[in-house]
Amino acid sequence: MRIIAGQYGGLRLSPPSKLPVRPTTDIAKEALFNILDNRIALDECACLDLFSGTGNISFELVSRGAISVEAIDIHFKCLQFINDTAKKLKIDVIHTRKADVLKFVVACKTQYDFIFADPPYDLSSLPQLANLIIENELLRAGGMMVIEHPSTRKMDDSPFYIETRKYGYSSFSFYKLES
Numbered sequence: 001m002r003i004i005a006g007q008y009g010g011l012r013l014s015p016p017s018k019l020p021v022r023p024t025t026d027i028a029k030e031a032l033f034n035i036l037d038n039r040i041a042l043d044e045c046a047c048l049d050l051f052s053g054t055g056n057i058s059f060e061l062v063s064r065g066a067i068s069v070e071a072i073d074i075h076f077k078c079l080q081f082i083n084d085t086a087k088k089l090k091i092d093v094i095h096t097r098k099a100d101v102l103k104f105v106v107a108c109k110t111q112y113d114f115i116f117a118d119p120p121y122d123l124s125s126l127p128q129l130a131n132l133i134i135e136n137e138l139l140r141a142g143g144m145m146v147i148e149h150p151s152t153r154k155m156d157d158s159p160f161y162i163e164t165r166k167y168g169y170s171s172f173s174f175y176k177l178e179s
Contacts, residue, residue, distance in 0.1 A: 001054065002026055003059055003060055004030045004060060005033065006060070006062075006064040007063050007064075008059065008062070009063060013056065013085060019077055021078060024057060025167075029060060032165075035172075036146075039144060040114060042061060042064045043064065046067050046113050047067075047114045048114070049061070049072065050105070052072060052073045052118075054078065058082060059085070059094075061114070061116075068095065071094055072099050073098065076098055079097075079098055082096050102132070108138055111138060112138055112139060113140050113142075113143045113144075114144055114145070115138060115143070115145040116145070116146050117129060117146070121149065126155070130145060130155065130161070130175050131157075133145060134175070141179040144175070144176050145160075145174070148172055149173060151168070151169055155171075156173070162175060
């Protein structure tokens with residue numbers, strides 16, 4: 001797992017092997033960020049990384065200049081890895097929070113310019129996740145959201161849906177809240 005581009009481009013991240021995660025592959029992440037580079041100025045964004053796992057996406061966002069990244073996960077060991085790595089790299093714009101993501105979404109009062117969610121692929125509420133996030137006003141007007149999901153699941157049942165890009169077994173669905 002490596003950071004693709006930006007300030008920390010090329011840096012390899014080596015999370016403990018026992019973390020309960022399924023990290024986004026480097027190939028899929030590179031494709032995702034190539035798309036994002038043409039759609040959103042990440043260096044002007046306050047970002048939210050839901051189901052953050054290893055922090056793979058959080059570190060990529062910071063490397064590309066994100067103003068802040070809030071990483072949410074329910075697993076303490078995942079957040080510990082993110083915090084330890086951020087400390088080693090002297091990154092102070094990643095803030096972690098241990099929480100059940102679905103409860104966090106309902107309770108959160110902060111708005112973000114960019115939201116990335118990589119939930120467990122078997123999450124029963126996965127198809128409703130985009131609408132839940134937008135209805136709870138976490139996405140700022142003009143903001144963009146990406147949800148990673150298995151290619152076999154349809155995620156287009158939202159008025160904010162733009163498109164889905166498929167990368168093997170994984171897909172990214174894009175949502176935009178117009179300003």
